[in-house]
Amino acid sequence: MIMSNAASSSKQKHTGRRLFIKKAVALTALSASPPLLIKAGEQDEFISSFFEKKDVNLNINGKTYSLSIEPRTTLLDLLREQLGLTGTKKGCDHGQCGCCTVHIEGKPVYSCLVLAVMQEGKKITTIEGLAQNENLHPVQKAFLKHDGFQCGFCTPGQIMNAVACVKNEEISTYDQIKEFMSGNLCRCGAYPNIIDAIMDVKKQGGAL
Amino acid sequence: MIAFDYSSVNSISAAWEAKLKFPNAEFIAGGTNLVDLMKKGVTSPGKVIDISHLPLKSITEEKNGLRIGALATNADVAEHPTVRTKFPLLRMAILAGASVQLRNMATVGGNIMQRTRCPYFYDTAMPCNKRNPGSGCGAIDGYNRMHAVFGFSDSCIAVHPSDMCVALAALDTIVNTEGKKGKRQILITQFHRLPEKNPEKDTVLLADELIASVFIPENKFNKSYYLKIRDRQSFAFALVSVAVALHVEQGVITDSRLAMGGVAPKPWRLYTSEKLLNGKKITPELFREAGEEAMRDASAFKHNAFKIPLGKKAVTEALKRAVESSF
Numbered sequence A: 001m002i003m004s005n006a007a008s009s010s011k012q013k014h015t016g017r018r019l020f021i022k023k024a025v026a027l028t029a030l031s032a033s034p035p036l037l038i039k040a041g042e043q044d045e046f047i048s049s050f051f052e053k054k055d056v057n058l059n060i061n062g063k064t065y066s067l068s069i070e071p072r073t074t075l076l077d078l079l080r081e082q083l084g085l086t087g088t089k090k091g092c093d094h095g096q097c098g099c100c101t102v103h104i105e106g107k108p109v110y111s112c113l114v115l116a117v118m119q120e121g122k123k124i125t126t127i128e129g130l131a132q133n134e135n136l137h138p139v140q141k142a143f144l145k146h147d148g149f150q151c152g153f154c155t156p157g158q159i160m161n162a163v164a165c166v167k168n169e170e171i172s173t174y175d176q177i178k179e180f181m182s183g184n185l186c187r188c189g190a191y192p193n194i195i196d197a198i199m200d201v202k203k204q205g206g207a208l
Numbered sequence B: 001m002i003a004f005d006y007s008s009v010n011s012i013s014a015a016w017e018a019k020l021k022f023p024n025a026e027f028i029a030g031g032t033n034l035v036d037l038m039k040k041g042v043t044s045p046g047k048v049i050d051i052s053h054l055p056l057k058s059i060t061e062e063k064n065g066l067r068i069g070a071l072a073t074n075a076d077v078a079e080h081p082t083v084r085t086k087f088p089l090l091r092m093a094i095l096a097g098a099s100v101q102l103r104n105m106a107t108v109g110g111n112i113m114q115r116t117r118c119p120y121f122y123d124t125a126m127p128c129n130k131r132n133p134g135s136g137c138g139a140i141d142g143y144n145r146m147h148a149v150f151g152f153s154d155s156c157i158a159v160h161p162s163d164m165c166v167a168l169a170a171l172d173t174i175v176n177t178e179g180k181k182g183k184r185q186i187l188i189t190q191f192h193r194l195p196e197k198n199p200e201k202d203t204v205l206l207a208d209e210l211i212a213s214v215f216i217p218e219n220k221f222n223k224s225y226y227l228k229i230r231d232r233q234s235f236a237f238a239l240v241s242v243a244v245a246l247h248v249e250q251g252v253i254t255d256s257r258l259a260m261g262g263v264a265p266k267p268w269r270l271y272t273s274e275k276l277l278n279g280k281k282i283t284p285e286l287f288r289e290a291g292e293e294a295m296r297d298a299s300a301f302k303h304n305a306f307k308i309p310l311g312k313k314a315v316t317e318a319l320k321r322a323v324e325s326s327f
């Protein structure tokens, strides 16, 4: 059985032509009149409201969000653009840098390659969800102590993967940590300090 | 990314029925390849069928081998106790690919079905017969350092990028598919096709079919190794890779399997090198000969000639490391 919402797909059939005309008008208006371009942001939202949306419930940092989103929305864009959770960064947007790392069901993944609509009911944790009350996560503290960053852009992603790294008991040597962290690039080259920070937390017995 | 319709299916038959009904639909599993291709505009399906909820995640030891569901993640496979003990070559190949985060997302089915990383395939401003049949091949007279030295045609010289598939090829894996025609069992070495005149078709999978699982037959190999040569130490595709599985008894190779990655449109078995090794006593000279033999029929383009001597050395080195390994 296909679980797509029957009501919304039949509605789409009937309104398909009208939708197309509306879209076309909006796009022409956008390309033809400069003053409208200034409001490009608003226009984007206006245009995207014509596309079919899906309802999805996401559990992010312990909070449940009931959302209506376009299927093409990545988890990264949803977090940053719609939920204001801008701690997760967009570096490459193609799964090549690690800046967008979040946890789904406790495992680090690249949120730029995840379709949000596929995550119904999954437990998602972002950098904003690591600290408990005012207490930083041990990995966050260790990054501060060891200067595990310079500009800080890659840091949320580094920390999210580092949390998985300290939990993994099979990873203990310097080289193993390096390999485990190889999906997180740092343009500033803070690598040695990042590894020191991870080693430090591991020596303290890992982070629960 | 061009907007698409989305639906999720909860049975295997619903999956292929949906694909049959919507010819311009694509399955999505981990999404690590499809989402990337959709962002670049290389693929723009009208409908995306989410198969990630199908009950195809289990990894089970059967009487004559190991069955791995198509939706098991690469991480799950690499960490599985039976894979660690009985199929260490597969674990090694998977861990040589991508990164921790990608392996947590990537599925076995998706890994087998992933498209080439040829830069012209990815650049929609360039000609590419695989992306846009009949438009020409940007790589043949272009920058072709990453491209094939075996199995290519006048229409396409791209390589298949998977590491996992190279190990699966060495282990004589069977791909189990399902579709309107029913169930099929296809040897992994016959699953990917050579480009010939229609490079747009990567595999022999029919339009409505999906991969349900793979089956790796039990084996008695006691030495194995996956050697991957790349531009940086980690998180890069292979320039050349070699999977070796040997059964060694008192210094003699009784049986062998060799496959190469990064050199052909599919995982490339080295049948003649295997033949040369079988029944022989291990010597450095034998491994050097096997390396020579491996690349005998290779032919290069302007920028990838380095793959031929590199391939010889890689085969020799992988054999050496395999016999030094404890598994």
Ligand SMILES: Cc1cc2nc3c(=O)[nH]c(=O)nc-3n(C[C@H](O)[C@H](O)[C@H](O)COP(=O)(O)OP(=O)(O)OC[C@H]3O[C@@H](n4cnc5c(N)ncnc54)[C@H](O)[C@@H]3O)c2cc1C
Pocket: A094, A095, A096, B026, B027, B028, B029, B030, B031, B032, B033, B034, B035, B036, B070, B071, B096, B097, B098, B099, B102, B105, B106, B107, B108, B109, B110, B111, B112, B113, B114, B115, B161, B162, B163, B164, B209, B210, B211, B212, B235, B236, B237, B238
């Ligand atoms: C930066 C980067 C680096 C990488 N490095 C490596 C590397 O070094 N080595 C390596 O081997 N790989 C590498 N990969 C590729 C990665 O392994 C693949 O993207 C991944 O395995 C695809 O699996 P998926 O489940 O995410 O597939 P998806 O993106 O979900 O699907 C990919 C394709 O397979 C089809 N498909 C998926 N499942 C099935 C099924 N069961 N039946 C039929 N069709 C199906 C989909 O329709 C789609 O066309 C890298 C990827 C990235 C982004």
Ligand code: SF4
Pocket: B116, B118, B119, B120, B121, B127, B128, B129, B130, B131, B136, B137, B138, B139, B140, B155, B156, B157, B158, B199
């Ligand atoms: S090698 Fe194949 S994939 Fe690359 S440009 Fe040529 S046809 Fe396209």
Ligand code: FES
Pocket: A089, A090, A091, A092, A093, A094, A095, A096, A097, A098, A099, A100, A101, A110, A111, A112, A113
């Ligand atoms: S932004 Fe996701 S990996 Fe770079």
Ligand code: FES
Pocket: A148, A149, A150, A151, A152, A153, A154, A155, A185, A186, A187, A188, A189, A190
């Ligand atoms: S701290 Fe600047 S990119 Fe890593």
